[in-house]
Amino acid sequence: MSDQDGAATRTGFANQDGAKFGANVNGKRPHGPSKRSLKKKQKTKRERNMTEGSTEEVLAADVQALLKSLKLSDDEAADEEQLAAALPAEGSEVNVKVLELSSTGDGLAVLHTPDSPAPPHPHVYVVSFVAPGDIVRVKVYRHLLHERHSVADYISVVRPGPLRDDSRIRCPYFSQCSGCQFQMLDYPEQLRHKRTIVEKAFRNFSHLPPELIPVVGDTIGSPLQYGYRTKLTPHFDGPPGYRPSKKNAPKVFFESRPDIGFMQKGKRKVIDIEDCPIGTDAVRKGMARERARMANEYAEYSRGATILLRESTQRYPKDSPEIPETIPSDAVRVDDEKHVDIKTCITDNNATTTEFIDDHIFTNPAGSFFQNNNSILPPFTDYIRQRILPPKSAASIKYLIDAYSGSGLFTISLASLFTSSIGIDIADKSIDFARKNAAHNGMKADSCSFIAADARQLFKSVTYPRDETVVVLDPPRKGCDADFLGQLLRFGPKRVVYVSCNVHTQARDVGALVRGDGGDGVKYEIESLVGFDFFPQTGHVEGVAVLNRVETEEMTAPGTSNEVPKDN
Known part of the structure; x- marks a missing residue:
């Protein structure tokens, strides 16, 4: 499952089981480390709730390994109050140098201070959309002192590292959308990282x-590497004033078409996304069709919804007289040596989709799980x-x-x-x-x-x-x-x-x-x-x-x- 199939909230921390991490409280960011976060040798509630193999635990293991390589001593690790005093204020902007990529897809970085002495205590900053060697401008979101790292939002590249090439990026929403992390890396480098x-x-x-x-x-x-996803699930939030927790609240309807897309990285906000280049051609055409439909039907909706986009294939032998001469504008024809495939995008969860893997045929409920990269x-x-x-x-x-x-x-x-x-x-x-x-x-x-x-x-x-x-x-x-x-x-x-x-x-x-x-x-x-x-x-x-x-x-x-x- 990728982030297009699940909401991501903070930078790199919508975990793979749906658990949310470091989210805003009542829409507000915390102003600084609480007294509880300064206690020593006592796990935080978030640490106690970590499950083995979860995104949070995976990140924690990577952070600890990096700190060990930076020669962090036990005495330094224990002195959280001193560390808190030395860290930049939450909400401030700083430059960091990315040392490596974590197994969560986020960069692990340290403060970049070329004109001043290095900070006395090693501290890791977790930031998305970066590559090893990058020096980037970030906004510090939250310090997690007990876990020896801070979460930061990516702002811009100050100096790209040797692995970064932004000319590779094909999506205008990259560095905003929560779906992709590696479009600036060449594909062999992505594969090398996934081996690690x-x-x-x-x-x-x-x-x-x-x-x-x-x-x-x-x-x-x-x-x-692009155009491979046979399923996407863009969504939109409820209209302004919508309160799902209030059962008897009056219905509120949209006055204009809502933003339809995927979650913005680090925010509880949907980005309006017109196109997604990792979707198949049929899925991308279906996305355009559904966005156009919503432009005409938005006034009928009083709450948010998720839109299913699932590719389905109708296959004909190459010499079949039943091959249609014309196909709908939102369908895609694919020819190979043996077959002609007509691919369409299904949006009904209860409909049946058809997929061909080698010489095998598989039918599934459109809303059910099936591998999304045929x-x-x-x-x-x-x-x-x-x-x-x-x-x-x-x-x-x-x-x-x-x-x-x-x-x-x-x-x-x-x-x-x-x-x-x-x-x-x-x-x-x-x-x-x-x-x-x-x-x-x-x-x-x-x-x-x-x-x-x-x-x-x-x-x-x-x-x-x-x-x-x-x-x-x-x-x-x-x-x-x-x-x-x-x-x-x-x-x-x-x-x-x-x-x-x-x-x-x-x-x-x-x-x-x-x-x-x-x-x-x-x-x-x-x-x-x-x-x-x-x-x-x-x-x-x-x-x-x-x-x-x-x-x-x-x-x-x-x-x-x-x-x-x-x-x-």
């Missing part, structure tokens, strides 16, 4: 010794196909369990490799579409089936032989819970492929599998780690970890019945 994100995730959150973590592979890039899905699924089975010299694997299967992307695209495959998801609607997708792709229920069940309970009914089974995991951002991981370990499949949109919670979970936490002696080793760039120009990276079960004397041997669960 995966490396730091496993170093900081797996709790494994370095010798158990393999070298992270080069990040696999997206064939498209250009990278063929190399992504091919990578997993090439690595999901062990080397030929190893024991044969015949069965696939796809946990968190959704509408069947992995179950269907990998099914030809196995005697039998089963996809499990908690959502009945997802399973309904997964079964339809299996039928669309000519798959029989006895070889590719789906069941609706809580993933935490799925292994209680699965009777695949564990020595002949591989499990694919693709959980939500929060990762897997301890109960599920314990259940997975007790089942003990031969191999595990863990796909994640949050490499930090992935690292945490993979660490538990390698240690065998609660697994009756079953443990795993990491065969490979690599990132995929599903969202170019942003700080997000998708992780793929391939694990092998370690054969130990402690392993218990549950039953290995060849009976497979029935589709229901």
Whole structure:
């Protein structure tokens, strides 16, 4: 999920689970550090509420690592009152030098004071839209003394660093919109940074010794760096005077078209955005169409809303007589060697969209989750196909369990490799579409089936032989819970492929599998780690970890019945 699908509030701090950080209080910025923030050796409420692998915790780990490299002593770290007196006032403007990029996509900087002595206490400033080596003008928003950093708003570049080239920027809203962070970086540099994100995730959150973590592979890039997003969700706020908390308040309607777009970085404000260059051509045409519609219908709205923009494809064989001679002005025609695709933009959450990944067809409710970058899905699924089975010299694997299967992307695209495959998801609607997708792709229920069940309970009914089974995991951002991981370990499949949109919670979970936490002696080793760039120009990276079960004397041997669960 990128920031276009979720509101971002302060600089770099709408976390990936939706938690807000450093937000204004009653629309006002705090004037200075409170007495509570000056207490020593006591976690703040925000620190206590951090969840493992959250954006806040990821940033905290990066800040602490940088301070350690700057030789911050324990005595300096403890003296918050002295630090507060030395820092610039909140609301003031200062120049900072960017030292590195954090795993959140924000720059980590220190005060730039070329004509005066360096500050006596190292202190980190977190600022967006910057590159290492940049010297930038920022406005200090808030000091978080207990965490040894301050949040600052980007104003302008004083002197660009060697990695920055603003001629690469394609969006007029860059440095205002919360969606993209890296448009000024060349693409190989973005990929190099995302490799370091995966490396730091496993170093900081797996709790494994370095010798158990393999070298992270080069990040696999997206064939498209712009024009790749098949889904955008611009939105608009309610009209002036709208009070959602007051149930009986009179309705207030718009007197003019509202600003429609995405959240401004560092503000609780929607930017009016006419076009988004990371959207596909069909999505961008849909955005223009919906903005024009709102210009005529704004008076009908008494509250804010989110607009769904989702690409859908109708495919024809190249020689089909049914190919339309003309298409609507807001549709897009794409020709290749075998097909003609007519792409349109769907705005009804309850409509059905159609997407083609290689030779597979997938239908989904327009408002549901499906990967939003179709250009990278063929190399992504091919990578997993090439690595999901062990080397030929190893024991044969015949069965696939796809946990968190959704509408069947992995179950269907990998099914030809196995005697039998089963996809499990908690959502009945997802399973309904997964079964339809299996039928669309000519798959029989006895070889590719789906069941609706809580993933935490799925292994209680699965009777695949564990020595002949591989499990694919693709959980939500929060990762897997301890109960599920314990259940997975007790089942003990031969191999595990863990796909994640949050490499930090992935690292945490993979660490538990390698240690065998609660697994009756079953443990795993990491065969490979690599990132995929599903969202170019942003700080997000998708992780793929391939694990092998370690054969130990402690392993218990549950039953290995060849009976497979029935589709229901």
